[in-house]
Amino acid sequence: MTSYDANLFTVLGETLNLHRTAERLHVSPQYVSRRIADLEREYDVKLFYRKPCFSLSYEGELLLQAIRDIQMYERNLESELQDLCPPQNPELHLGYNGESIGMILPDLLVEYHKLHPEARVFVVEQPEETLLAMLEDSQLDLCFGIKSSAHNMESFPLPNEEIFLLVPDGLLRRAFPNDYPLCAERFYRGVHLEDFAALPFLDNLSERKLSQQVWQYSLDHSFLFHYVLSSVSIDALISLCQQGLGCLVCTARHLHRQLLASRGHDQYTYHFPVLDLMNDYHMNIFYSKKRRLPRYMIEFIHCAKTLFELQTPVDINARER
Numbered sequence: 401m402t403s404y405d406a407n408l409f410t411v412l413g414e415t416l417n418l419h420r421t422a423e424r425l426h427v428s429p430q431y432v433s434r435r436i437a438d439l440e441r442e443y444d445v446k447l448f449y450r451k452p453c454f455s456l457s458y459e460g461e462l463l464l465q466a467i468r469d470i471q472m473y474e475r476n477l478e479s480e481l482q483d484l485c486p487p488q489n490p491e492l493h494l495g496y497n498g499e500s501i502g503m504i505l506p507d508l509l510v511e512y513h514k515l516h517p518e519a520r521v522f523v524v525e526q527p528e529e530t531l532l533a534m535l536e537d538s539q540l541d542l543c544f545g546i547k548s549s550a551h552n553m554e555s556f557p558l559p560n561e562e563i564f565l566l567v568p569d570g571l572l573r574r575a576f577p578n579d580y581p582l583c584a585e586r587f588y589r590g591v592h593l594e595d596f597a598a599l600p601f602l603d604n605l606s607e608r609k610l611s612q613q614v615w616q617y618s619l620d621h622s623f624l625f626h627y628v629l630s631s632v633s634i635d636a637l638i639s640l641c642q643q644g645l646g647c648l649v650c651t652a653r654h655l656h657r658q659l660l661a662s663r664g665h666d667q668y669t670y671h672f673p674v675l676d677l678m679n680d681y682h683m684n685i686f687y688s689k690k691r692r693l694p695r696y697m698i699e700f701i702h703c704a705k706t707l708f709e710l711q712t713p714v715d716i717n718a719r720e721r
Contacts (some may be wrong), residue, residue, distance in 0.1 A: 401439065406467050408435055409447070413464040414537065416454050469690075471538060490516065491695045495524045495531035495543030504653065504707060512703045516696055535686055541697055543686050546609055555684035556701050558708045561651040563610065563674045565591055568644040569667050571599050588677040593649070594621050600646035602637045603630035609652060613677050614649050642669050649674065651709070683708075 401409075412421045418429040425432070428609060440447050447460035456464065460516060522532070524540065533542040536552055565693060567575075576583045593614070604611055618624050628646050631637050634654050643650040644667055655671055685701050687693060693701075 401442075405435060405439060406433060406470075410441065410467055410471075412436065412448075413456055413460065416456070418454070468538065490519045490694070491522065492519060492697060492700060493522045493539065493541045494700075495526060495534060495540045497525060497528050497531065497544070508704055508707050509630075511707055512700050515699055515703065519696060532686065535688060538688070538691075541687065541691075541693075542700065544683055544688055546683050553686045553688050554689050555686050556705070558683045558685065558705060561653055561683075563649065563651055563677050564655050564671045565593065565596065565674050566638070566641050566648040566650060566671065567596065567599075567654070567670045568641060569649070569670065570644045571647060572670055575599055576681065584670055587670070587672040589673075591672040593617060593674060593676050594623065596647055597623050597625065599626075600628045600642055601625040602646040602648045603627045603652055604634065604637055604648060604654075605630055605632045606634040606654075610649065610651065610677075611675070617676055642667060649677075 408421070408425060408656050411424055412432060414420070415421050415424070422429040422432050436447060443459075443463075445459040446457050447463060449455045449457055509523075512521070524534070526534070528543075528545045531540065532553065534540045535543050541662070543657065548637070572584065573580045575598060579613065597618075614625070627636075629640065637648055638650075638654070638657065685704060687697075
């Protein structure tokens with residue numbers, strides 16, 4: 401089997417659609433059908449069922465897995481050779497989604513480019529499940545995600561993130577008029593979200609898992625937050641929070657952005673650790689278990705870890721006070 405036929409078979413095995421395969425390979429559906437028929441005659445097996453729906457046969461599944469294993473072996477061998485003689489223009493295919501690491505990705509790419517100015521990084525933004533599927537199919541080298549584990553994947557955990565409640569000074573004064581401003585010193589040790597339920601909130605859609613935790617928390621405590629605005633733009637939410645529109649729940653990674661933006665702002669915004677939510681909210685860098693990572697990819701992981709630690713300080717309240 402030629403490398404072209406192997407690629408054609410792999411694409412068809414993944415799409416299970418002659419027309420989509422033909423479009424991707426810039427050939428006609430008739431050509432794809434004819435090449436598959438040639439392969440079936442060559443191996444004397446049926447690789448695809450045509451009816452009742454187009455699907456891989458058992459033999460087709462075996463062939464598809466064998467091709468993927470061979471491709472993975474070739475990539476691993478290539479990476480070993482590259483470590484002995486590093487490529488002049490290494491390529492890194494990276495996946496992320498907006499809620500995972502989109503905010504610090506520009507800084508990360510700048511720092512990595514300082515280490516490898518010759519490297520070319522291809523960035524794909526998709527939902528996490530799509531990214532993990534692309535990683536398993538060897539379409540990506542690395543991807544960021546917040547899952548604790550994934551099938552056939554190894555992961556490099558980034559630091560755990562503490563969850564914070566951002567409260568504008570005016571809203572804190574409204575909620576605790578008899579205890580203001582002394583309550584702020586007490587809240588720096590941690591707060592319970594239900595104590596702020598009477599205040600307006602901003603819905604942080606940029607971190608879906610966290611937003612779902614907050615929603616479930618309100619249901620468990622028999623109340624609903626009064627959301628005045630929902631957005632996936634964390635910068636817009638932070639700006640509106642600083643202007644007193646509502647409280648905001650976010651991770652320490654996003655709090656770092658708030659601290660930078662708050663300098664010179666008229667209204668102070670408090671940031672209190674949240675005691676009610678699980679503080680296991682952390683990100684991973686995933687890669688295939690079958691994949692041997694070359695040195696330049698390992699260096700990207702360490703670059704991400706270093707930058708993440710800088711933008712996710714552990715004792716952020718102590719630093720501010």
